[in-house]
Amino acid sequence: MREGSLEAPTRHPLDWENPEFYDEAKLDAEMRRVFDICHGCRRCFNLCDSFPRLFDLVDESKSGELDTVASADFKPVVDACTLCDMCFLTKCPYVPPHEFNLDFPHLILRYRAVEAKKHGVGAVDHALTETDRNGKWATLISGAVNWATRRGSPLRGLEEKVAGIDRNAALPEYASQSLEAKTKANPPQRDASAPAKARKVVLYATCYGDYNDTSIGEAALAVLAKNGVETKVLHPHCCGMPKLEQGLIGEVADAARKVAAAFAPYIDEGYDIVAPVPSCALMLKFEWPLILPNDASVKRLAAATFDLSEYIVDIARKEGLAGGMSPIEGGVAFHMSCHSRAQNFGQKGTVLLNLIPQADVAVVERCSGHGGAWGYKKGNFETAMKVGKPAMRQLNTAGKKHVVSECPLAGIHLEQGIEALAGDAPKPERVGHPIVLMARAYGVSSPSK
Structure with a gap:
């Protein structure tokens, strides 16, 4: 049996609509298979807190092996995973197409999906995933919200108690007007002095870019206009990353269908879709096609989507940037x-x-x-x-x-x-x-x- 793989990592679609995906005995067997391989390898020890927690569990067990670790003790390992994907992409030698077929982040996602299906997601945690609803309301009263959520606010202790948000964590502020609203009032105009490029872009505003820091989207639109690119702004729905972190795969699928349908007419007209936030670009390009592998509209959107930095570099390499x-x-x-x-x-x-x-x-x-x-x-x-x-x-x-x-x-x-x-x-x-x-x-x- 070979040690590691020299081939590029590949990912299998998530089988989340199959009842066996939620079978707790089968999940536990797969957790033990994967964790035992991780315990024997340990290359991920310095990536996040999941792996030290796992290795400590094993090392402190009666046998020093996974067989004497209780399945109930796996939860802290799961809770520490942020779904960053770095173990899969940068460290693990056993990802597909290797025969061991390890995908640690998607295993953690399956565990959370099983928990969500069995117990549901807490009301507060679910409310925090509703980023569009929260953003729409927060921009209307941004001054009060930003005062209440700033570090040192007298309300942070209450927020910690009610919502479980650490009082010491710096939180993003909200804009007084969304990026989409700003651009409707003042549509972006291509720089008349710039040579027109055969490119058209719809900037997917994203929750953060629409409701929190609009300077990212404004800068993107300005740079694209300076370089002769026709631009529009659209934010039909959140990409679903906050829901994915909670294991709410079905709700992510609903978001994918909604966003893909909203962008489809623009793709028909030859527009590229550009996302300014990497997590959102990752969802559109990679996670959604794994969640809905047979959805042609989702696949088409994935093929038309670019990360913002990726897109600017593509212009620079193919046409050259404006001086x-x-x-x-x-x-x-x-x-x-x-x-x-x-x-x-x-x-x-x-x-x-x-x-x-x-x-x-x-x-x-x-x-x-x-x-x-x-x-x-x-x-x-x-x-x-x-x-x-x-x-x-x-x-x-x-x-x-x-x-x-x-x-x-x-x-x-x-x-x-x-x-x-x-x-x-x-x-x-x-x-x-x-x-x-x-x-x-x-x-x-x-x-x-």
């Missing part, structure tokens, strides 16, 4: 997010930044530890800070003026860790996405919320 960028002073410490890496297209964010004159980029390729809503929760926040500390330390000591991650939630988490490490020393400025620095270099956009 006129000014240098960015002070250098950039760039965090390569896990869901950027999970798209398996290389360091497109690094390439984008290096297109800016004198960007002086230092790349940090370590997990932020955040893991979406997981990192906000009481009981997870300290673990998230621990896992992210190596990345925070590298970004803080890089000696750059700017720090940026393509994942905006990771950026907020990293900024909080850098503040703790730096103390009273000067700290780099956090920027929401590399595209914001490119827009600044062009002089076509300024951050706004």
Whole structure:
């Protein structure tokens, strides 16, 4: 039997509509098969907290092997997984097409799906997955919401008690107007002085880009317009990543069908779909086709979708970017997010930044530890800070003026860790996405919320 595989990882569709997927005995057998292989390998020991928890369980068991670990003790291992996919894509030698057929993140997802089907998801946890509903309401009263959720707010203790959100975790602010509303009032216009390109883009605003930090989408639209690309903005529905983390695969499938239907007419007209948040791009391009492998509309959307950094680099390589960028002073410490890496297209964010004159980029390729809503929760926040500390330390000591991650939630988490490490020393400025620095270099956009 061979040790590891030299072939590129492949993923099998999720068999979530098969009743056997939810068979607890079969799930437990598969958990034990996979965990026993992980215990014998241990290459993932330094990725996240799931693997140390698993290895400690085994090492502290009566036999020192998995056979004396109770299945009930698997839950802390499952709870620590953030579905970052790094074990699958960067560490595990036994992923398909290897005969061992290991897909640790999708095994964890199956466990959560079984739990959700059997026990349901708590009302608060489910409410937190309703990012569109929450965002629509929060933008209407953004001042009050941002005051109530800021660190140090007198309400954070109550939020911790009721919603389980750690009072010390920095939370994203909400915009006073969504990106979609802004662009309806002031539609993006292609720069008349730029040569028109045979490209048309619909920017999938995403929940975060629509309701939280609109500067990312505004910068993207400005850079695309500067480069002669016709653009539109659309946010039909959340990509479902928060629901996927809870094991609500059926609700993710519903979101996929809804979004695919909304984008279908634009794809018919030759538009490319561009997502500014890596997690959302990952869902459209990879996770949805594994959840709905026979849905032609979902497959078509996946083929038409690009990550924002990927798309800008594609323009640069094929047609060339418009000139006129000014240098960015002070250098950039760039965090390569896990869901950027999970798209398996290389360091497109690094390439984008290096297109800016004198960007002086230092790349940090370590997990932020955040893991979406997981990192906000009481009981997870300290673990998230621990896992992210190596990345925070590298970004803080890089000696750059700017720090940026393509994942905006990771950026907020990293900024909080850098503040703790730096103390009273000067700290780099956090920027929401590399595209914001490119827009600044062009002089076509300024951050706004």
